[in-house]
Amino acid sequence: MGKEKKLTEACKVFDEFIYKCLSRKEEEFGNDGRVEKEETTGLLKSLMTSFQGQTGTSGDSRRFLKDTILNLMIAGRDTTSTGLSWFFYLLAQNPSIESKIRGEIEKEVGDADWKSLGVKELRGLVYLHGGLCEALRLYPPVALEHKSPYEADVLPSGHAVNENSKIILSFYSMGRMEWIWGKDCMEFKPERWFSEEGKGRVKHEPSYKFTAFHAGPRTCLGKEMGFIQMKMVAIAIIYHYHVEVVEGHKVCPGDSIILQMKYGLKVRLVPIN
Numbered sequence: 208m209g210k211e212k213k214l215t216e217a218c219k220v221f222d223e224f225i226y227k228c229l230s231r232k233e234e235e236f237g238n239d240g241r242v243e244k245e246e247t248t249g250l251l252k253s254l255m256t257s258f259q260g261q262t263g264t265s266g267d268s269r270r271f272l273k274d275t276i277l278n279l280m281i282a283g284r285d286t287t288s289t290g291l292s293w294f295f296y297l298l299a300q301n302p303s304i305e306s307k308i309r310g311e312i313e314k315e316v317g318d319a320d321w322k323s324l325g326v327k328e329l330r331g332l333v334y335l336h337g338g339l340c341e342a343l344r345l346y347p348p349v350a351l352e353h354k355s356p357y358e359a360d361v362l363p364s365g366h367a368v369n370e371n372s373k374i375i376l377s378f379y380s381m382g383r384m385e386w387i388w389g390k391d392c393m394e395f396k397p398e399r400w401f402s403e404e405g406k407g408r409v410k411h412e413p414s415y416k417f418t419a420f421h422a423g424p425r426t427c428l429g430k431e432m433g434f435i436q437m438k439m440v441a442i443a444i445i446y447h448y449h450v451e452v453v454e455g456h457k458v459c460p461g462d463s464i465i466l467q468m469k470y471g472l473k474v475r476l477v478p479i480n
C-alpha cells in the first residue's frame with residue numbers, strides 16, 4: 208500500500224543493483240572466491256577481503272556484505288550532498304569568502320593533476336575546511352537525533368530519565384547557540400576554525416561541541432571520507448566557477464530526516480577566466 212509498497216520496490220532495486228556489483232567483482236576473483244590481499248584496491252574489494260567467512264546476524268555472508276554496502280550508501284550519500292548544497296548556498300551569500308577559498312586552492316593545488324590529488328594536498332586547504340565546518344555547524348545534515356537510555360539514569364543536567372524516555376538532541380539548534388559558539392554564532396565565519404597555535408592549521412573542536420557527526424561510541428564512521436568527498440567536489444567547482452543562486456529561488460529546509468533543501472538549490476555557474 209502507498210509508501211510501504213514504494214519502499215519495498217525501492218529496496219528490491221537497491222538489492223539487485225548491489226548484488227550485480229558483487230557478482231561482477233566475484234567474477235574478477237575467480238571461482239574459489241579467494242581474494243589476495245595484494246590485489247585489493249577500492250572499497251568493495253576491501254570489504255570483500257575483510258568480510259570473508261563472516262555472516263553477521265543474517266547467517267548469509269553475501270547478504271551481510273550487501274547490507275553493509277547499502278548502509279554505507281545511505282549514510283554517506285545524502286549527508287555529503289546536503290552538506291555541499293548548504294555550503295554553496297552560504298558561499299553565494301559571502302562572495303569574498305568564495306574568493307579567499309579560490310585563492311587558497313590556486314596556491315595549494317593550482318594546475319595539479321586533479322586525479323592525483325590526495326589527502327596530503329587537501330590538508331593544506333584550511334579555509335575550505337573552515338567553510339565546510341561552518342556549513343555543517345549552521346546546517347547539520349542530520350539536524351535532529353533521538354536516543355533512549357538503556358536503563359534509568361540521571362543526565363549531567365540533573366534530569367532523571369528512564370528506559371522509556373526519549374531524548375531529542377537538536378544539532379541544528381546547538382550549532383546556533385551563543386553560549387556554545389559565541390556572540391557571532393549566526394555568522395558564516397571559516398576563520399572560527401583556524402588554530403591559534405599556528406598559521407595554516409585547523410582548530411580542533413570536541414565532537415560534543417561540533418555535533419554534525421554525532422559523538423561518542425556511535426559517532427559517524429565516514430567523517431574523514433565525507434570531508435574528502437566534499438573537498439574534492441568543492442575544489443573542482445570553486446576553481447572553475449563562481450556560484451550564484453538564481454534570483455528569486457526560495458531556499459528553505461524541507462521536512463525530511465536529512466536537512467535537505469525543500470526546493471533544491473538552483474544556481475548559475477559563472478566561469479572564472
Ligand code: HEM
Nearest residue numbers: 279282283286287290348349419420421425427428429433
Ligand atoms: C557530511 C557528511 C556526513 C555527516 C554530516 C554524517 C553524520 C552522521 C551522524 C550524525 C551519524 C550518527 C547517526 C545516528 O547515531 O543515528 C552518522 C553515522 C554514520 N555514518 Fe555518517 N555522516 C556523513 C558522511 C558519512 C559517510 C561519507 C559515510 C560512509 C561512507 C558515513 C557512514 C556512517 C556510518 C556507517 C554511521 C553509523 C555509525 C554507527 O552507528 O556505529 N557517514 N553519520
